[in-house]
Amino acid sequence: MLAKDVQVNVLGKLEVAPLAAADPHVTITATKPRQVLVLLAVNAGAAVRTDQLIDELWPSGPPQTVRTIVQTYIYQLRKLFEGNFSSPEGRDLLTTAPDGYVLSVPRENIDLYRFQHLIEDGRAALRDKRFSCAAGMLRECLELWRGPVPADVTSGPRLRGLSVFLEEQRLEAVSLRIEADLAIDRHLEVVGELRSLVATYPLHEVFHLRLMQALHGSGRRGEALYVYRQLRSTLNKELGLEPSREVNRVHQEILVGH
Known part of the structure; x- marks a missing residue:
C-alpha cells in the first residue's frame, strides 16, 4: 500500500510534509536517519538493499554492529512517521523488503521525480514546436529546484553521484527553457540571464550559443x-578545442546577417 498523502522534497533542504495541511511537518534532526531517508526517497517505491545503505552511510568502512545500527535508524524513522501522520499513512510509509527497505510513497509525491518528468515533457513539447507550452513546463520544473541534492544532509558516494547528475539535468532544463523562450521571440528578456550563465559556466558552449542568438535577435549583432570570439578564445586556451559545428553555423549566419 502506498502512503499517498505524504510528500517528500529532496531538491534542496529535506522536507517531509503531509498533503493535508492539518498534519504537522516531520522534523528529523539526527544526521544518519536523514541520510537513510533521502536515499530511500530518491528510490521511492523500490527496495534499497541494506548493503547499499551501509555503503552510503559508511563509505570508509562500517562499524561491527552495522546491521543493528541500520535497523535502529529504520525504527527511529518509523516511530517519527507513526507519530506525525494519521494511520495508516505513518505505518505504511516505510516497509521492509527482502534484505532491504522501501519508502512506499508514489513517485509523483517526490519533487525529484516531478522535476525529471517536467524536463521530459518540456523536451517533447519543444520537439513538437509547442514553444509556449515547453517554456511553461520548464519554468515549472526549475521552480522545484531549491538547491542541490540534498542541501542539508550528509552525502555518501551514491548521493554525491546523484547530486552531480541532477545538476547536469538542471542546466539542461535551463538551456531548453531558454531555447523555448527564444522561439517565442523573448530574445531581449533572456540576455541578462544568459550573460550570468556564460560568466558562471565559461566552457558551456550551449549558453554561449543561446547568448549569441539572443543578442542577434535583439539587433545587437556586434555583441x-x-x-x-570570446568563446573561441576560451576553448582554445583552456582545452585546445574549436567551437562546435552548431556554434560555427550560428556564427556564420550572424556574419551574413540571417
Whole structure:
C-alpha cells in the first residue's frame, strides 16, 4: 500500500510534509536517519538493499554492529512517521523488503521525480514546436529546484553521484527553457540571464550559443560576434578545442546577417 498523502522534497533542504495541511511537518534532526531517508526517497517505491545503505552511510568502512545500527535508524524513522501522520499513512510509509527497505510513497509525491518528468515533457513539447507550452513546463520544473541534492544532509558516494547528475539535468532544463523562450521571440528578456550563465559556466558552449542568438535577435549583432570570439578564445586556451559545428553555423549566419 502506498502512503499517498505524504510528500517528500529532496531538491534542496529535506522536507517531509503531509498533503493535508492539518498534519504537522516531520522534523528529523539526527544526521544518519536523514541520510537513510533521502536515499530511500530518491528510490521511492523500490527496495534499497541494506548493503547499499551501509555503503552510503559508511563509505570508509562500517562499524561491527552495522546491521543493528541500520535497523535502529529504520525504527527511529518509523516511530517519527507513526507519530506525525494519521494511520495508516505513518505505518505504511516505510516497509521492509527482502534484505532491504522501501519508502512506499508514489513517485509523483517526490519533487525529484516531478522535476525529471517536467524536463521530459518540456523536451517533447519543444520537439513538437509547442514553444509556449515547453517554456511553461520548464519554468515549472526549475521552480522545484531549491538547491542541490540534498542541501542539508550528509552525502555518501551514491548521493554525491546523484547530486552531480541532477545538476547536469538542471542546466539542461535551463538551456531548453531558454531555447523555448527564444522561439517565442523573448530574445531581449533572456540576455541578462544568459550573460550570468556564460560568466558562471565559461566552457558551456550551449549558453554561449543561446547568448549569441539572443543578442542577434535583439539587433545587437556586434555583441553576438564578440561572444563567439570570446568563446573561441576560451576553448582554445583552456582545452585546445574549436567551437562546435552548431556554434560555427550560428556564427556564420550572424556574419551574413540571417
